[in-house]
Amino acid sequence: MPPAAAEEPPAGNEPFAGNESFASTLTDDEDERLTNQSFGTISSKVADRDKGASPEDQACFATKLFYGWLTPLINAGVAVTSGKDGAQKRPLLPGDLLELPAEEFCDEVYESTFLPIWEAELLNPANPAIGPSLSTALKKAFGGQVYVGAVFKFIADACQVCIPVVLQVQLRWIGRFVDDPEDHKDRMWEGYMLSVLIMAMMLVFTYCFNASTFYTSKAFMKMRTASMLAIFDKSVKLPASHGFTGRVSQMHGTDCSRFLETSMLVQQVWSAPVFIVACVIVLYLFIGPAAFVGLAVAIITVPLQGIAAQTMGQGRFLASRMTDKRLQRVNEFVQGIRIIKFMSWERQFEAKTEETRQAEMVHLVTMHKARAVFQMVLTYAPLVVVFGTFATAYALGNDMRASDVFPAFAILAILRVPLTIMPLAAAKMIELKVSVGRVNAFLLTAEHESVVRDVQPDSHVGDKDASAVHTLDLAVYIPRATVMSGHAPQQTPTDEESAQPIVDPKPLLALENFQIPRGKITVIVGPTAGGKSTLVNAIMGEALFSPDSTHVYRRGSVAFVPQEAWIMN
Numbered sequence: 001m002p003p004a005a006a007e008e009p010p011a012g013n014e015p016f017a018g019n020e021s022f023a024s025t026l027t028d029d030e031d032e033r034l035t036n037q038s039f040g041t042i043s044s045k046v047a048d049r050d051k052g053a054s055p056e057d058q059a060c061f062a063t064k065l066f067y068g069w070l071t072p073l074i075n076a077g078v079a080v081t082s083g084k085d086g087a088q089k090r091p092l093l094p095g096d097l098l099e100l101p102a103e104e105f106c107d108e109v110y111e112s113t114f115l116p117i118w119e120a121e122l123l124n125p126a127n128p129a130i131g132p133s134l135s136t137a138l139k140k141a142f143g144g145q146v147y148v149g150a151v152f153k154f155i156a157d158a159c160q161v162c163i164p165v166v167l168q169v170q171l172r173w174i175g176r177f178v179d180d181p182e183d184h185k186d187r188m189w190e191g192y193m194l195s196v197l198i199m200a201m202m203l204v205f206t207y208c209f210n211a212s213t214f215y216t217s218k219a220f221m222k223m224r225t226a227s228m229l230a231i232f233d234k235s236v237k238l239p240a241s242h243g244f245t246g247r248v249s250q251m252h253g254t255d256c257s258r259f260l261e262t263s264m265l266v267q268q269v270w271s272a273p274v275f276i277v278a279c280v281i282v283l284y285l286f287i288g289p290a291a292f293v294g295l296a297v298a299i300i301t302v303p304l305q306g307i308a309a310q311t312m313g314q315g316r317f318l319a320s321r322m323t324d325k326r327l328q329r330v331n332e333f334v335q336g337i338r339i340i341k342f343m344s345w346e347r348q349f350e351a352k353t354e355e356t357r358q359a360e361m362v363h364l365v366t367m368h369k370a371r372a373v374f375q376m377v378l379t380y381a382p383l384v385v386v387f388g389t390f391a392t393a394y395a396l397g398n399d400m401r402a403s404d405v406f407p408a409f410a411i412l413a414i415l416r417v418p419l420t421i422m423p424l425a426a427a428k429m430i431e432l433k434v435s436v437g438r439v440n441a442f443l444l445t446a447e448h449e450s451v452v453r454d455v456q457p458d459s460h461v462g463d464k465d466a467s468a469v470h471t472l473d474l475a476v477y478i479p480r481a482t483v484m485s486g487h488a489p490q491q492t493p494t495d496e497e498s499a500q501p502i503v504d505p506k507p508l509l510a511l512e513n514f515q516i517p518r519g520k521i522t523v524i525v526g527p528t529a530g531g532k533s534t535l536v537n538a539i540m541g542e543a544l545f546s547p548d549s550t551h552v553y554r555r556g557s558v559a560f561v562p563q564e565a566w567i568m569n
Contacts (some may be wrong), residue, residue: 220263305423317366
């Protein structure tokens with residue numbers, strides 16, 4: 001690589017962007033090798049991944065307890081970043097990453113764990129009144145680790161509440177020692193023990209809090225993976241004209257990401273109210289009835305935050321529906337670009353797309369206004385709690401001693417976190433509920449029952465039509481079929497914006513003993529609207545057949561090149 005390459009910062013999408021000192025020391029062969037590896041030509045270490053080879057799976061109990069299995073990754077990071085004169089030797093590559101645990105492989109998460117539970121939920125819903133529930137299936141499949149995280153969160157919160165109590169005891173001991181050091185000279189061990197106890201509780205709090213985050217994040221990552229694979233699995237079972245193209249993309253990119261956004265806050269939904277009550281009780285022991293002022297302020301702000309959060313969730317839901325509709329129209333525009341250009345329909349399609357975009361913007365503006373109110377309450381509620389608590393304590397004439405004031409400040413300091421996060425967690429849970437509902441409605445969409453039968457040697461024994469494919473050496477054989485107009489309704493009743501009007505299908509094309517021989521070029525010729533595309537759709541199984549139609553028998557693989565204009569991005 002020329003030395004001049006290090007003078008200009010590389011573009012953001014280039015490998016090793018911003019690392020001029022490293023790039024300038026590579027030869028052309030090294031640069032090409034590392035670039036290829038970083039963009040998908042993965043080393044054999046990554047390509048030959050084996051289940052059970054994860055350091056986490058092979059670690060003993062103590063190593064798992066203290067996350068010692070991360071040591072190889074940390075050592076690899078140190079080894080590649082400690083070059084001469086502090087320069088980076090090379091960046092971390094995919095081959096440096098640790099193997100995933102066996103339980104986190106996609107086939108284990110989806111096929112072995114989630115899919116059997118989801119299929120059972122489809123057949124026998126836990127709540128027959130509402131039907132099959134994706135959230136119920138996800139809880140059954142991955143809820144165990146969430147409950148483990150909840151236990152660690154409870155222990156962490158208990159330690160955090162107890163620390164100010166021990167601090168008060170220590171301050172009172174220090175006060176007595178200052179007043180009469182001779183009487184307490186032989187009891188110095190009490191002060192040391194209290195200090196050690198505070199340090200131990202801080203260590204337990206830190207460990208349990210991180211363990212709660214670790215297990216909860218793993219569970220929600222599995223939920224995200226299972227939801228994404230379920231969406232893709234469902235999409236291939238729908239006909240090509242299902243009309244969900246934009247919605248599938250948004251569910252994959254937006255709705256599934258809600259699991260990651262919520263994973264850091266989900267434990268706060270139950271722990272924050274309990275934590276607030278415990279803090280108020282301890283605060284009452286410190287400064288008396290003034291502690292209830294803080295609780296009153298918190299109770300007053302919660303409904304306002306709840307209204308703002310609900311408005312945000314509703315705005316996001318309506319905006320998402322408009323986004324689906326806009327993406328669907330843009331997709332139609334791109335697919336029909338040739339005809340649109342021929343007929344000079346650009347302005348009409350642009351106007352329709354802009355109309356949908358404006359409706360989407362109205363909901364987005366409403367959502368962001370609610371978010372502004374939400375953030376305002378989020379910021380100032382803890383300050384109002386602190387001011388109201390100490391102002392009331394002073395007005396009541398409480399004896400504000402150091403052994404009471406400093407622990408009270410400590411309680412109010414840790415009380416700021418749940419007061420701040422609880423409304424945010426509620427908002428994220430509402431968004432997650434909306435997203436899971438969208439995915440659930442999509443997964444419950446009626447599937448396309450394929451009429452295609454791929455004929456293999458010695459298959460379909462007893463089926464005379466399938467046997468005729470081998471006897472007559474055919475590639476495609478349709479004994480009898482009638483192709484109807486339109487497609488079977490695929491939309492769900494809850495998706496009113498994109499629902500298609502259901503019309504009575506009419507016969508379009510009748511096929512009787514249709515055969516395409518193997519090993520020969522077969523051309524279908526006919527006038528416009530003569531049924532050529534309908535016939536091709538019938539061969540692919542993407543058409544609506546009458547109830548008395550037979551199967552479409554195919555032998556060999558099928559490739560389809562549509563006669564549609566496309567735009568390279």
